[in-house]
Amino acid sequence: MKRSPKDGTAPRIDIRSVAQHARVSIATVSRTINHVPTVDATLAARVWKAVDELNYFPNTQARALVSGKSKLLGLIVSEITNPFFPELIQEFELAAVAHGYEILIGSTNYEPKTMELCARRMLERKVDGVAIMTFGVEEFLLDRFTAEDIPMIFMDVPSKHPKRSTLSVDYRAGINEGVQHLAVLGHRRIAFISGPLKLWSAEIRRSSFSDCMRLAGLSVNEDWLIEGDHTLDGGRDAMQKILALDHWPTAVMCSNDLTAIGVQHALFEASLKVPDDFSLVGFDDVHLAEYTIPPLTTVRMSCKDLAQAAVASLISNMHQTEGKPQHDRTNIQTRLIVRQTTGLPKDALSDLNPKSKKKK
Amino acid sequence: MKRSPKDGTAPRIDIRSVAQHARVSIATVSRTINHVPTVDATLAARVWKAVDELNYFPNTQARALVSGKSKLLGLIVSEITNPFFPELIQEFELAAVAHGYEILIGSTNYEPKTMELCARRMLERKVDGVAIMTFGVEEFLLDRFTAEDIPMIFMDVPSKHPKRSTLSVDYRAGINEGVQHLAVLGHRRIAFISGPLKLWSAEIRRSSFSDCMRLAGLSVNEDWLIEGDHTLDGGRDAMQKILALDHWPTAVMCSNDLTAIGVQHALFEASLKVPDDFSLVGFDDVHLAEYTIPPLTTVRMSCKDLAQAAVASLISNMHQTEGKPQHDRTNIQTRLIVRQTTGLPKDALSDLNPKSKKKK
DNA sequence: TATTCAGTTGTAAACGTTTTCTAGACAAAG
DNA sequence: CTTTGTCTAGAAAACGTTTACAACTGAATA
Numbered sequence: 001m002k003r004s005p006k007d008g009t010a011p012r013i014d015i016r017s018v019a020q021h022a023r024v025s026i027a028t029v030s031r032t033i034n035h036v037p038t039v040d041a042t043l044a045a046r047v048w049k050a051v052d053e054l055n056y057f058p059n060t061q062a063r064a065l066v067s068g069k070s071k072l073l074g075l076i077v078s079e080i081t082n083p084f085f086p087e088l089i090q091e092f093e094l095a096a097v098a099h100g101y102e103i104l105i106g107s108t109n110y111e112p113k114t115m116e117l118c119a120r121r122m123l124e125r126k127v128d129g130v131a132i133m134t135f136g137v138e139e140f141l142l143d144r145f146t147a148e149d150i151p152m153i154f155m156d157v158p159s160k161h162p163k164r165s166t167l168s169v170d171y172r173a174g175i176n177e178g179v180q181h182l183a184v185l186g187h188r189r190i191a192f193i194s195g196p197l198k199l200w201s202a203e204i205r206r207s208s209f210s211d212c213m214r215l216a217g218l219s220v221n222e223d224w225l226i227e228g229d230h231t232l233d234g235g236r237d238a239m240q241k242i243l244a245l246d247h248w249p250t251a252v253m254c255s256n257d258l259t260a261i262g263v264q265h266a267l268f269e270a271s272l273k274v275p276d277d278f279s280l281v282g283f284d285d286v287h288l289a290e291y292t293i294p295p296l297t298t299v300r301m302s303c304k305d306l307a308q309a310a311v312a313s314l315i316s317n318m319h320q321t322e323g324k325p326q327h328d329r330t331n332i333q334t335r336l337i338v339r340q341t342t343g344l345p346k347d348a349l350s351d352l353n354p355k356s357k358k359k360k
Numbered sequence: 361m362k363r364s365p366k367d368g369t370a371p372r373i374d375i376r377s378v379a380q381h382a383r384v385s386i387a388t389v390s391r392t393i394n395h396v397p398t399v400d401a402t403l404a405a406r407v408w409k410a411v412d413e414l415n416y417f418p419n420t421q422a423r424a425l426v427s428g429k430s431k432l433l434g435l436i437v438s439e440i441t442n443p444f445f446p447e448l449i450q451e452f453e454l455a456a457v458a459h460g461y462e463i464l465i466g467s468t469n470y471e472p473k474t475m476e477l478c479a480r481r482m483l484e485r486k487v488d489g490v491a492i493m494t495f496g497v498e499e500f501l502l503d504r505f506t507a508e509d510i511p512m513i514f515m516d517v518p519s520k521h522p523k524r525s526t527l528s529v530d531y532r533a534g535i536n537e538g539v540q541h542l543a544v545l546g547h548r549r550i551a552f553i554s555g556p557l558k559l560w561s562a563e564i565r566r567s568s569f570s571d572c573m574r575l576a577g578l579s580v581n582e583d584w585l586i587e588g589d590h591t592l593d594g595g596r597d598a599m600q601k602i603l604a605l606d607h608w609p610t611a612v613m614c615s616n617d618l619t620a621i622g623v624q625h626a627l628f629e630a631s632l633k634v635p636d637d638f639s640l641v642g643f644d645d646v647h648l649a650e651y652t653i654p655p656l657t658t659v660r661m662s663c664k665d666l667a668q669a670a671v672a673s674l675i676s677n678m679h680q681t682e683g684k685p686q687h688d689r690t691n692i693q694t695r696l697i698v699r700q701t702t703g704l705p706k707d708a709l710s711d712l713n714p715k716s717k718k719k720k
Numbered sequence: 721t722a723t724t725c726a727g728t729t730g731t732a733a734a735c736g737t738t739t740t741c742t743a744g745a746c747a748a749a750g
Numbered sequence: 751c752t753t754t755g756t757c758t759a760g761a762a763a764a765c766g767t768t769t770a771c772a773a774c775t776g777a778a779t780a
Binding site for chain 1: 766768
Binding site for chain 2: 758764
């Protein structure tokens with residue numbers, strides 16, 4: 001009934017039509033388009049001709065249903081609105097298509113509920129692998145992926161499951177370069193604005209900062225360790241908190257570039273100048289960082305490397321059925337990019353908030 | 361063989377398992393989970409209990425295969441790296457899930473080749489509708505969607521096909537407000553940096569600008585109509601071209617916010633101040649616009665409205681099988697948001713480039 | 721010339737759903 | 751008590767592929 005031309009809709013071109021048109025069986029068509037080497041060249045040519053003439057392409061759903069493989073890679077990020085993630089997505093997609101995969105994106109907006117929905121969607125669409133570039137994942141969600149034998153890759157959070165691998169970013173090196181850079185300029189009072197501390201990666205960046213400070217012989221002031229949320233607004237708010245303090249730092253490091261841009265804005269509103277009044281360093285090196293005013297000194301984390309490593313690991317892990325994963329842990333380098341938001345500290349003698357000073 | 365527990369893999373929980381567990385037929389399970397009202401309450405309860413206990417969810421591929429509907433909406437954008445698009449994507453996804461759909465994203469990077477791949481992917485995944493938020497689409501790609509009876513929605517480019525509708529943004533109103541604002545401040549020499557002119561929307565924004573200038577009694581100088589490409593780099597380059605001219609405008613309008621940020625950077629590099637030396641207005645009102653230094657005066661185009669209208673139109677069009685589309689054309693409002701990049705023109709008397717002046 | 725073997729092609733059985741259609745069950749009406 | 755009608759559950763046929771397996775071909779060997 002459905003195939004009848006009576007109902008007005010164009011006749012669906014499926015593998016059967018192609019087979020008929022090329023005068024071969026559907027199995028031969030299938031083998032041809034999947035590049036199975038045993039098909040006769042003459043028949044293959046006929047098939048390709050038919051494919052071309054009928055403008056045929058296979059139905060992904062049917063293909064996925066029978067083969068069990070969707071050729072889909074999931075990518076879960078915390079916030080698509082943070083410019084770091086689109087850049088990551090772009091690179092991830094590039095890497096995925098290079099391997100014949102497509103991507104399904106999920107943005108959690110830091111909400112566990114949304115995360116759950118994302119995970120479920122990934123499961124429903126039967127992704128062949130999933131990169132989880134955010135934290136706050138309930139274990140039971142991951143269990144399901146493990147049960148289905150779907151490889152996963154995380155940032156920073158290690159796991160010893162055979163199909164789970166981790167991308168470990170060398171935060172310490174980059175942050176250390178940043179702290180050293182600031183120390184050499186003469187800064188001794190450095191604040192740090194972290195991301196939401198429930199995120200592993202944010203936690204790690206913060207503790208790396210503390211370590212690096214000690215390494216540089218500098219003491220960390222708890223008042224200057226502010227928890228932000230990786231957004232523009234969060235950066236602004238955090239800086240406002242610092243400005244409300246009686247004692248000011250001379251420099252502030254941020255857990256990501258967006259936060260740094262928010263800080264710049266807070267400083268602008270307070271008529272404070274960067275780097276004259278405060279030095280500022282970001283993290284990520286988003287493309288935009290080159291365009292802030294003044295251009296942002298920041299720690300570069302190559303999202304191209306990140307994306308390529310993630311895809312490579314996923315694909316390698318999904319292919320091997322048994323044993324330890326090949327890519328268990330890959331290291332991602334970071335390094336400081338010095339631009340124009342860092343300079344000499346304004347007032348090396350006093351750390352008093354000028355407004356408080358007046359009061360006294 | 362596959363179902364045997366011997367092979368070590370966990371037994372797949374499919375609709376059959378649920379049926380067995382609930383002691384009903386698979387048809388009843390299907391009807392229950394699809395909320396068909398005719399199933400007996402007792403049986404339904406048993407089914408839901410089984411679903412819950414087995415942690416079952418349906419296989420999307422199988423579902424899509426038989427029903428012909430993928431519950432997937434395609435969204436093709438020009439460049440995921442431009443912050444306007446992530447914001448759009450976010451809203452689009454929100455609107456889509458609210459209607460029980462998911463989204464498949466394609467980013468063309470302005471390359472026809474990539475666009476073709478995107479379109480093909482959408483077709484292969486059998487999207488139920490596609491929003492094309494970019495231009496440069498070959499007609500033959502669209503034909504295929506039409507042949508498959510898949511509704512489409514475009515920005516700005518009208519079409520009279522029954523399943524194609526268009527989102528028409530009221531550029532003129534916003535741009536006119538911008539020009540008026542500048543004119544009231546005393547600006548008479550206004551430049552415009554467009555997007556790539558092969559894009560309809562860029563073309564429209566540019567011609568709207570010309571019209572609005574005439575409307576304000578201002579003449580447009582061809583030298584100050586620069587073609588950009590909607591990127592940071594493009595904005596910077598365009599502004600550098602303007603600065604190289606003998607005669608300078610006192611204000612510049614940009615086809616999007618990213619361009620404006622690029623312009624700010626070029627000005628910063630040239631040690632020129634905004635708005636003291638130049639007034640600047642952007643377009644889109646990306647969230648970031650509030651955070652540039654100084655904050656950017658820009659024309660707001662609500663991407664929430666855009667996204668919601670797009671999804672609504674798509675869904676409405678896919679449901680009605682015959683006749684004219686319900687949503688043939690929806691209007692999206694724009695309006696000027698005045699922040700701090702616009703001010704009085706510096707030198708109302710002379711438009712000479714200060715450097716050229718010295719030469720003379 | 722008969723037999724084996726390798727190499728290809730075609731047939732048919734999956735894959736996990738939705739959905740049409742048939743068959744019961746039960747109530748109301750004759 | 752039979753007939754008719756109204757529901758609802760279950761059986762089975764799709765959906766468009768892949769792929770195991772059977773069947774065929776022709777060449778090489780005995």
